[in-house]
Amino acid sequence: MFEEIINYLERIDPVWAALLATTFTWFVTAAGASFVFFFKTMNRAVLDGMLGFTGGVMVAASYWSLLAPAIEMSKGEGFQKVLPAAVGFLLGALFLFALDKTLPHLHINFQETEGMKSPWQRTTLLVLAITLHNIPEGLAVGVLFGGVAAGIPEASIAGAVTLAIGIGIQNFPEGIAVSMPLRRMGMSRRKSFMYGQSSALVEPIAGVLGAVAVTFFTPILPYALAFAAGAMIFVVVEEVIPETQQDKNTDIATLGFIGGFIVMMSLDVALG
Template sequence: MDIIINYLQSIDPVLAAFYASLFTWILTAAGAALVFVFRGMNRTLLDGALGFTGGVMVAASFWSLLAPGIEMSPGEGFTKVVPSAVGFAAGALFIFALDKILPHLHINFDKSEAEGLQSTWRRTTLLVLAITLHNIPEGLAVGVLFGGVAAGMPGASIGAAVALAVGIGIQNFPEGLAVSMPLRRQGVSPFKSWWYGQLSAAVEPVAAVAGAVAVTFFTPLLPYALAFAAGAMIFVVIEEVVPETQLEANTDIATLGFVLGFIVMMTLDVGLG
């Protein structure tokens, strides 16, 4: 791990953000690849995995994004928290707007329950877009943190950026499976199911590079940008991830998965950051 951290610290921050987000995409593709081995997935396991995803995202929002953002903000008392409060609200509202505009369908819902603007797109496309919504703030968070490291801002460290990428990568594994497996059960071929599963994370490198470039050129925006990514992630967890785990009788498993995910991400951030 030290070798990886030293290498990422020695290269351009935008390139480092791209490599880190590429790693998160690869784990998504690896999770989706399980459709080549299994045709179905136990719903209890899926809910536990989605709960784990939510726990990682919530922990990352605080430990990797909000806390460093508040630390590097100028001023004292209430003044110090203003950039994070504004950025957090903006991030949540950004995903809220995308949620209302972009046609998408949550994993365990009927096509008639698709959200966003009305569309004639196929169920497959709508499912992929739903997970893509999850991945935009994740890629953005990785990029913004690497940009903060390059800017030399206090509270932003290469170890914390790597920890965030590792945590998001781990929780992306079940996300890839969560897209590909329902498609496989519907009779879609294994390759097409895998293709759509990995495609849902293709947006992460794009968002990561955009985030890194933005804060590299506009350093004063960094506390706002970190909180923006956190607000976007929290909105996704509360509006999409958690409700999907509560549809059947697996609420306890999902909750335990959430706790485990939070512990894993917290441990990674503190241990590496």
């Protein structure tokens, strides 16, 4: 099945392939959000374990799928070889830092708000918080497909698809993490689902933009890969991990993180 997907994506335009891959990651988010039709609440320990798993996948993907290829495809030796990855990583983190400080959003615990003050409803602010998570994820998949279009040897369809699968897996609990709190607040199942799945709609957009940018500006690929990695690590450290520490489920969240890291690392090495 995996080989059939690879063969198909190799025959079509890489930008179109990026759109298909990131649409898949959105679909998995929607699948997670659909749990709201069957359950009104979810045990907090389970949710923290899922969020920990999400963080583990994102950290593993940042290295195995993004930083390592970025360093490998950079020219030169020593500090010269690592410079594009270091610069891109820093810029990605600063980009998310700027969004975090300016875009109003609400944490999953419904207690902490960040960004500029806004009259928007808490539901909108929560969706924006998860949307921040999804921007670098869609971008990461897109730039890999863009690298394939540019003919970069270190970029492969298999690697891009593997990353999309890993991100899709960790998007499942993200969909739950948005829809379930909204349902618990008294929102209808349908509206809770719609808000939950909409948080990942930014991924196809970011994916296509990343693929197009790298296709036209091939030299930026190492920077773009590291940029996506920096943005993802910022999200994990600033948003995901602190969220799992709100209750007394730190061990569960930590084990979830370890599990997510192992799954993504295994996928990347075995399939990528």
